[in-house]
Structures are given as structure tokens and as C-alpha cells.
Amino acid sequence: MGATxxxxxxxxxVPIVDHPHVGSSTCSTDHPASAVIRDVLSRVGxxxxxxxxxxxxxRPLRFTALHRKVDGISHRMLTQxxxxxxxxxxxxxxxxxxxxxxxxxxxxPLGRSLAEPVLGLVGWAAANHEQxxxxxxxxxxxxxxxxxxxx
Amino acid sequence: MGATxxxxxxxxxVPIVDHPHVGSSTCSTDHPASAVIRDVLSRVGxxxxxxxxxxxxxRPLRFTALHRKVDGISHRMLTQxxxxxxxxxxxxxxxxxxxxxxxxxxxxPLGRSLAEPVLGLVGWAAANHEQxxxxxxxxxxxxxxxxxxxx
DNA sequence: CGGTATCCTATTCGATACTG
DNA sequence: CAGTATCGAATAGGATACCG
Numbered sequence: 001m002g003a004t005x006x007x008x009x010x011x012x013x014v015p016i017v018d019h020p021h022v023g024s025s026t027c028s029t030d031h032p033a034s035a036v037i038r039d040v041l042s043r044v045g046x047x048x049x050x051x052x053x054x055x056x057x058x059r060p061l062r063f064t065a066l067h068r069k070v071d072g073i074s075h076r077m078l079t080q081x082x083x084x085x086x087x088x089x090x091x092x093x094x095x096x097x098x099x100x101x102x103x104x105x106x107x108x109p110l111g112r113s114l115a116e117p118v119l120g121l122v123g124w125a126a127a128n129h130e131q132x133x134x135x136x137x138x139x140x141x142x143x144x145x146x147x148x149x150x151x
Numbered sequence: 152m153g154a155t156x157x158x159x160x161x162x163x164x165v166p167i168v169d170h171p172h173v174g175s176s177t178c179s180t181d182h183p184a185s186a187v188i189r190d191v192l193s194r195v196g197x198x199x200x201x202x203x204x205x206x207x208x209x210r211p212l213r214f215t216a217l218h219r220k221v222d223g224i225s226h227r228m229l230t231q232x233x234x235x236x237x238x239x240x241x242x243x244x245x246x247x248x249x250x251x252x253x254x255x256x257x258x259x260p261l262g263r264s265l266a267e268p269v270l271g272l273v274g275w276a277a278a279n280h281e282q283x284x285x286x287x288x289x290x291x292x293x294x295x296x297x298x299x300x301x302x
Numbered sequence: 303c304g305g306t307a308t309c310c311t312a313t314t315c316g317a318t319a320c321t322g
Numbered sequence: 323c324a325g326t327a328t329c330g331a332a333t334a335g336g337a338t339a340c341c342g
């Protein structure tokens with residue numbers, strides 16, 4: 001990595017907060033964080049990617065095993081998700097040319113390294129889940145509760 | 152919050168890693184993490200939410216100021232994003248009944264608390280951005296490079 | 303068993319125009 | 323200035339059927 005401990009900015013010149021892990025690194029040009037956020041979202045912000053890398057964190061799994069574990073994912077989406085993860089180097093694919101075919105998927109070191117920050121987010125969600133639900137309920141309540149809400 | 156320092160599981164009995172921040176808390180029933188991940192993704196996994204809370208992290212901003220800063224967001228999506236963030240208690244909205252109208256948006260403490268885990272993710276993305284791009288290029292290269300790829 | 307292709311639906315989001 | 327409403331394009335994602 002290039003620099004460390006840089007100030008993170010979203011737009012033109014908007015300091016967010018200093019953080020000892022964020023460097024401008026390679027994304028040199030443009031407003032850094034905005035692009036980076038979009039990047040990470042378009043990469044693992046879809047419906048299944050995080051779930052899949054999570055499942056592969058500890059042990060490799062075959063396609064069908066994954067399919068059983070994910071619960072709700074369609075055959076099509078599992079293939080597609082795995083393809084993208086493989087493409088990004090987060091998951092490795094090993095096919096054994098037997099009959100019937102056997103294909104094992106495993107998280108790469110890079111894929112496993114994703115777990116730490118993701119667990120941070122998951123932790124946040126778990127910790128504040130209640131607060132959010134409460135806020136949402138409150139908001140939805142006086143949406144049609146009191147006077148014709150003047151917005 | 153309920154428990155702390157629990158083992159995080161994705162599916163039936165799939166330990167991921169122990170993490171000192173993750174408790175089963177309120178989401179008691181079902182396979183915990185799966186639901187939580189879906190939760191957090193459906194909340195801030197969209198195109199603009201993280202960007203907006205990021206911009207409001209340090210100082211309140213008016214609607215138009217935000218609109219200028221986000222760059223690329225449509226009028227419609229900014230309103231909608233702010234509505235959802237307000238609904239979830241991540242952002243507060245204060246309208247001053249003047250003419251012309253003035254409305255200020257600010258991150259709530261809850262909204263600001265989101266910054267930490269998100270910066271973890273952003274840091275990861277920034278740090279590994281190069282590796283991912285490289286992997287992707289390599290993958291795309293021999294997609295139509297060598298023999299008719301037997302998948 | 304693992305993967306691809308086709309079809310169809312729902313959602314997301316941008317553009318635009320109009321209101322207080 | 324802030325917000326709403328309507329429309330349409332693009333995308334994501336599920337169901338299904340078929341191939342190796």
C-alpha cells in the first residue's frame with residue numbers, strides 16, 4: 001500500500017475523519033472515498049456475495065453444499081455470485097474432472113481478509129438493530145398519526 | 152445490547168470467527184448473521200446512503216449543499232435517500248419555516264457511529280483495490296485467451 | 303453435479319415537470 | 323429552496339429447461 005493514515009475525503013474537500021487504515025493508495029486521482037465506496041458496494045453490496053464469502057471463510061465447499069447452505073439463493077445467482085467472486089480473486093475454484101463432476105470453492109486469503117471489516121459492520125448492525133427498528137416504527141407511526149404532516 | 156463476544160454463525164452451524172463486538176442481541180431466532188447481513192445491506196447497501204451519511208458526519212448540510220456535494224445524484228434520489236436515513240434514525244431533519252424554505256440535515260449519533268465500521272470496509276477496499284483489479288484483469292484475460300475454456 | 307441460456311418480473315434509479 | 327409525482331430505461335434476480 002502507498003500512504004497510510006491519510007485524511008479521508010468524500011467530495012471535493014470534505015474531510016471525514018482520520019483513520020489509521022485508509023490511505024489514498026492507488027486511487028490517486030479524483031475524490032478518493034466516493035469512488036472507493038462505490039467500488040466496494042458494487043463488489044460486495046449485492047444480495048449474496050458477503051454471505052458466500054462468509055460461508056467459505058473457514059472451509060472449502062462444493063457448489064451443491066453452498067446451494068444448500070445459503071437458503072433462498074437460486075441456482076443461477078449462486079453461479080453468478082461465485083463467478084464474480086472468483087473474478088475479483090476473493091474465491092478460488094477447483095474443478096476435479098471426475099464423473100460426476102466435483103467443484104470446490106474456497107475463500108482466498110484476500111477473501112478471508114474481507115471478514116474483519118465486514119464483521120465490524122455486522123457488529124454495528126447487530127448492536128444497533130434495535131435502535132433502528134425503534135426509529136423506523138416511530139417514524140412510520142406519526143407518518144399518518146398527527147395532523148396532515150406539513151413537510 | 153444483549154450478549155457480547157459471541158461466535159458468529161452464518162448458516163445452521165457454521166462458525167465464522169469470534170469477534171468482540173458481535174452479539175446475537177435482539178435477533179434471537181433464526182441463523183443470526185445471515186439475517187443481519189441482509190439487514191445492513193438493505194439499509195445502507197444502496198447507491199447513495201453511505202455517501203450521504205459520510206458527508207453529514209462532521210457538519211449539518213442543507214439539501215442543496217448536499218446535492219452539490221454528492222455529484223451525480225438526482226434530486227429525486229437525494230430526497231429518497233434522506234427520507235430513508237431519517238426513517239432509520241441515522242439522519243435528522245430540521246426545517247426552518249422561512250421563505251425561501253431552509254432544511255438542514257445532520258447525522259445523528261447513531262449515524263455517526265456508522266462511520267467506524269464503514270471506514271473499516273473502505274480501508275479494506277483501498278488497501279486491496281490493486282490486488283482485486285489485478286485479479287480481475289487476469290481473469291478477464293484468459294477468458295478468451297487460451298484454449299476454449301473447459302468449465 | 304455443475305453450468306449455461308432463456309424468459310419474465312420487480313426493483314432501482316435518472317429525467318423531467320410541477321407545487322408550496 | 324425543498325419536495326412530490328410520473329415516466330421510462332436499466333438492472334437484478336427468480337424460475338425453468340437444457341447441456342456436459
